[in-house]
Amino acid sequence: MSYQTLLYYCYSPIADAEQFAADHLQFCKSLNLVGRIIVADEGLNGTVSGTKESCKIYMDTIHADERFKKTEFKIDEVEEPSFIKMHCRYKSEIVHSGLRDKTIIDPNKKTGKHLEPKEFLELKDQEDVVILDVRSNYEHNLGKFKNAITLDIENFRDFPNKINELAQYKDKKVLTYCTGGIKCEKASALLLHHGFQDVYQLHGGIIKYGKEAGGEDFEGKCYVFDNRIAVDVNSVNPTIVSKCYNCGITTPKMINCANPECNEHITQCDNCGETLEGCCSIACTTNPRKRPYDGTGYYVKVPQPINKKVKLAEPFE
The missing domain is CATH 3.30.70.100 (Alpha-Beta Plaits)
Known part of the structure; x- marks a missing residue:
């Protein structure tokens, strides 16, 4: 079937x-x-x-x-x-923006200009262009466009606080991208709200770009929010850019820490995965609630104890 x-x-x-x-x-x-x-x-x-x-x-x-x-x-x-x-x-939003006043952006009224994958491919290397990754650290650590600007954010709700760091690019064409396009709708709208004039977004995101433009110049793999965890995108000039969180060796494999009270998204090679039983650290291997590691690093979400601070995956695309 x-x-x-x-x-x-x-x-x-x-x-x-x-x-x-x-x-x-x-x-x-x-x-x-x-x-x-x-x-x-x-x-x-x-x-x-x-x-x-x-x-x-x-x-x-x-x-x-x-x-x-x-x-x-x-x-x-x-x-x-x-x-x-x-x-x-x-939920209150389909992508959590972190904005107290959610009325300041409405993708149906104002958002970045949509670029089809082949248009993005033609435009991305021009001199007056910057490529902006609006995804989280664990996503762009696994894979990103060549020469893309990345932001130090754990969740998309942190994006609004990073706008000031991008002020130097206000005179450029800013090409935003994410996994499937949904975050760019709000990210590009927010950039326009803050005075950026020439803002674009990759229509359909990395996934569509891989299907229609061969994924050219996307380095590494693309994180996805299901039990596949990561998928190949580039069939033109593929490369691996991510490194093992523990030993530093090049690896395309991403996992969630087997300790559910950590659940950190990390890239981890198979050797370290076996040694640490799918955990990000030795400390996490001692947690009594540690989940059995089957080599995939994907776990069905389980209820967490009340009053425990837990790092969870951000909403999927």
């Missing part, structure tokens, strides 16, 4: 979004889909996986809804479903 994994988002107002999330969860379960979907008043953000037949019904249903008819799905053929369970939750 063949399966697909769908990555998508849509900024479109949803009335009674909390009820929509509950109903949508039941719909997905009726199709035997697995995945994670965030529903907010501003729209949808999801990754779902299942049989080709179920995925087609899902896409057709989304497109049949007037609110979501422009939704673009990035489709990957996979050997098995990319999740174990189906989650569909209501």
Whole structure:
């Protein structure tokens, strides 16, 4: 049996979004889909996986809804479903911006100019252009565009506080990119709000760029928010740029620390993974709640103890 994994988002107002999330969860379960979907008043953000037949019904249903008819799905053929369970939750935003006043940016009203992958490819190396990665540290440590500017952020909600660091590029064409495009909608809108004049975004993100432009000059792998963890993008001039968090050897493998109270995203070679049992440090190997390491470094989320400060993965793309 063949399966697909769908990555998508849509900024479109949803009335009674909390009820929509509950109903949508039941719909997905009726199709035997697995995945994670965030529903907010501003729209949808999801990754779902299942049989080709179920995925087609899902896409057709989304497109049949007037609110979501422009939704673009990035489709990957996979050997098995990319999740174990189906989650569909209501949240305040489909991508947490970290802004107290969320009304200052609305991707439906003002956002960066969309560049198709081949347009991005043609423009990215021009002299008056800078490429800006708006993803988190663990993502761009695994892979990024050649010569891209990266920011020291743990979550996208930290992005607004980094705007001042980019002031030197206000006279440049700023090309933003992320995994699937959803973060760029808000990041580029925020740059425009702060006086940047010439702001663009890679339409469909790294995933679409890999499919339509061969991933040229994307160095390393692309982090994805499912049990695949990382996927290949570049079929033109591929390279590995990430290094093992523990020993420094070059490795493309990324894991979550086996200690659920840490859950750090790190790149780790197989030797260190075996030695540390999938943990980022010796200290984490002694945690009584340490999860069994099966070599993948992917774990189904489990409830955390109350009042424990836990570092969690940021919302998926």
